[in-house]
Amino acid sequence: MLRFAPWKVASILIGTLLAFLLVVPSLLPKDTREAIGRSMPSWLPYRVVVLGLDLQGGAHVLLEVDSASVLRTQVENLRDDVRRVLRDEKVSLSGGIGLQQRGVTVRITNPTDRDRVLPKLQALSQPIGNALTGNVAGHSLDFNTTGEGLTQITVTDAGVADKVHRAITQSIEVLRRRIDQDGTTEPNIQQQGNDRILVEVPGLQDTTKLKELLGTTAKLEFRFNAAAGADPGEFEMLPQTDQPGLIPIEKRVIVQGEDLTDAQAGVDTNSGRPDINFTFNIRGGQRFGQATAENIGRQFAIVLDNKVISDPVIQSPIPGGKGQITGNYTIETANNLAVLLRAGALPAKLTIAEERTVGPGLGQDSIDAGKRAAYVGAALVLSYMLITYGTFGVFANVALAVHILLIFASMVLLGATLTLPGIAGIVLTIGMAVDANVLIYERIREENHAGRSIIASLDAGFTRAFGTIVDSNVTMFVAALILYLFGSGSVRGFAVSLGLGILTSIITAVTMTRMMIALWFRYRRPTKLPI
C-alpha cells in the first residue's frame, strides 16, 4: 500500500496532464481556439466535445422509405416487362395480364407458346446479392405455373428488400446533393435500420424548407397532352398545380428529369416573373427537339411528381436542348425547384417518421442549466466530502476533479456526443464516483476502530473495499451498456457519460486516492487517522 513506485506516480500525473490538454480546446473561446487550431499539426486530437442537437440546436429528421410504394412500382414495372416480352414474342393472352398485390398472372393456354415464352419471362428474374463475388442470395422473382397454363409471377421478399436497399443508398446520395447545394450547413446523413435515413442538420431553425427538400420526390417528366379520341389505356387524368381540375395526359414519357444536366432559377424576359431554365443532355436534347418538331400545334405537359406544372402549345421546334419552366413561382420557390432538379429525383417516396427540432435558444438554455446544475452539484458533493472526511476528503475531491476531467477527455478522444441527458449523467456520476472513496474510507475507519494500526487499516481498507467496488460498479456499468445498446438519440448520450464515468471513477477513486494517501503517509508519518 505504501510503496508507490515513482514511475506509477509519474504516469498518473502525465495521464492527468494529457487529459487536461485534450480538454483545453473545448474551454477556449471559439476565435482563440480556431486561431490556435490552424497552427496545430493535423494528427493531434485538437478537437472539442461534440454537442448533441439538443444542446446546439438543430433538426433531426428520420425518413422512411415507403416499402409499399416501392413494391407497387416494382409490380408495375414487372407488368410492363411482361407485356414487352409477350409483344416481342407475338403471344396474345386470353384475359390479359392480371395485376396482384405482389406480382402478376398470365394465362398462356397454347402449350408451344408457353414453352417458348416461359424461359424469356424467367430471364426477367435477377439474382440478388453480390454479382462480383458470386454470392447469390436469391432471385428477385418467383414463378409458379399451375394447370391450364396459369403462371403466377411474384416479387420475392429478397427482391423487395433489395429494391428498398437500393432506394435507400440512392436516396442518401440525392439528399446529400440537395442539402449540400443548399448552403453551408454540415449535415449528417446516414442509413438507419433497413429502410430509414437519418438526417441531422445542426443549427437549423426553420425546418419547413428542409422538409420540402427531403420530402419532395422531384420526378420531372415531359409528356404530351392526350389527343381527342385517344385510347383510354394510353393516358391518365392528372391534377394541375395552378388550377383545379384534372386534365388528360399521355402515359408515354418523352424526356425525364434524368436527362437534365442543369437547372437554374432565372427571370422570364417577357413577363418578368421568376422561372427555371434547364439544359438537357445530348440524348434528351435530341428527343425533345424531334418530338417538338413532329408535333407543332399540340400541347406538351411538364409534369412534376404527377402534377402538371404547365402545358404550353408547341409553337416551333425546340432544338439545342434548352428550355424553361414557367409558372406561379417566387424567387425562392424557383430556386428550390432548381436545386431539386439539379440533385435528381428520389427513387422512392420518403415519409417523415420522426422529427425533433430544437431551436438555438432552447439549446443554449439547456447548456446553461446543465452547467449550473453541474457546478452546484459538484460544490455540494465536494463540501460534503470535505466536512465528513477532512484531509481524506480533500484527496477524494482531487480525485473527483480528475474524474470529471477524464470523462470529458475520453469523450473528446472517442468523438462521443454530449447531450443534455449526458450532462445529467455526469452530474449523477459526481454523486456516485465518491462511492468508491466512501467504501474505502469507511472500511479504513472500521478496521482502525477494530484495533488495527494505521498502516494496517489503510492497507485493509483499500484491498477489502476493492472487491466490493468492482462488483457494485459492474452492475451499474451493465445498466449503462444496455442503455447504450437499446437507447435512442440523446439517451445514448446519458449512457455514454454514465459508462465512461463508472470506468474513470474506478481509476481515480482507487488509484489516485491511494497514491495521495501513500504520499501523505510517507511525508506526514501520522500517529492518528484523520477520519
Added chain:
Amino acid sequence: MKLLRLAPENTKFGFMRFRRFSYPFSAILSILSIVMFLGVGMNFGIDFSGGILIEMRAKSGQADLSLLRGLGEKLNIGAIEVQGFGTEGDVSMRLGALAGGDQALQSTVSKLKAAVGDGYDFRRVETVGPRVSGELVQSGTLGVVISILAVLMYLWFRFEWQFAVGAVIATMHDLLLTVGFFSVTQLEFNTTSIAAILTIVGYSLNEAVVVLDRIREMMRKYKKMGIADMIDLSINAVLPRTIMTATTVFLALLALVLFGGEVIRSFSLAMMWGIFVGTYSSIFICTPILIYLGGGYSSESQTAVCRTQGPGRTSADRHRH
C-alpha cells in the same frame, strides 16, 4: 477539525426483525403501484404514444393559453394539451397520435404553426410517428428486461444463487414502485425515463451488492452465528457508507432538480425516488430473502449458502491469510 458524521457509530439495529412489517408494507405498495398503473396509467410522452410536441415562447413574454387551447377545435384536430411551464411566456402544446400516420402529423404541425403565428418562437418541435413510437416502447421494455437478466447472471456468477434472487427481487420491487411513482405523480414518461429506470436498477443493485458482499465476508468469519444476526451485523457495518453515498447522490440530484431545467426534471425526480427506494430495498427486501432461502436460523443451513466458493472468492479473502 471536528468532522461531520451523519450516521451514528457502531449501530446495532435489528433490521431483520422489521421484515414482518417491511414485507407486507412493500407488498401493499407494489400492489398499489400495479393498481395505479393499470387504473390511472402513466402519462406517456410522445416518444411512446406518438404525436406532436411543440414548445414555444411568447415574444411578448405573456402566452395566451386559452387562445392556444381553442386551436384544437378551430383547426378540427382534436384536443390539444396546452401547458404553461417555467416563465409566463413558455408554453408546451401536446397532441396525441392522429389517424393518418406520419403524413397527418406533418400537415398538422404546419397547420398549428401557421395558426399560432409570428407571436411565438418555436423552441422545440417534435413529431413521432406510430411505427417509431412502437419501436421505442419495444426497445425500452427489452432494455429493462435484458439488463435485469444480465445482472442476474453476473450476480449468480459472483455470489450464490440465493444472493442473486434476493437482489433481483429487490430490483423488481424498486421497478414496480418507480412505475407507481410515475403513475401517481403523472410525470411525463419518455425515453429519458427509461434511462432513469435503468439507472435506478443499477443503483439498487449497487446497494444490494455492497450489503451482500459484506454478508458473504461475515459468513466466512463467523461460521457459528445465526443468519439473521449476521445480516444485521453486516448491514450495521456498512450503514455509514450507505447513508454517506445516498447523501452524495441525493445532493447531486438535488442540483439537477433545482437547476437542471425542465427537460430533465422528470428524470431527476424519478432518480431521487429511486435512491430512497433502492436504499430501503437493499436493507429490508433483498437481505431477508437469504433467511427464507437459507432455511432459517440454524447454522447448518446457513453454511449451505456459503459452502461452495467457486468464482465467488473476493480479493479480500485471498488477503486474509
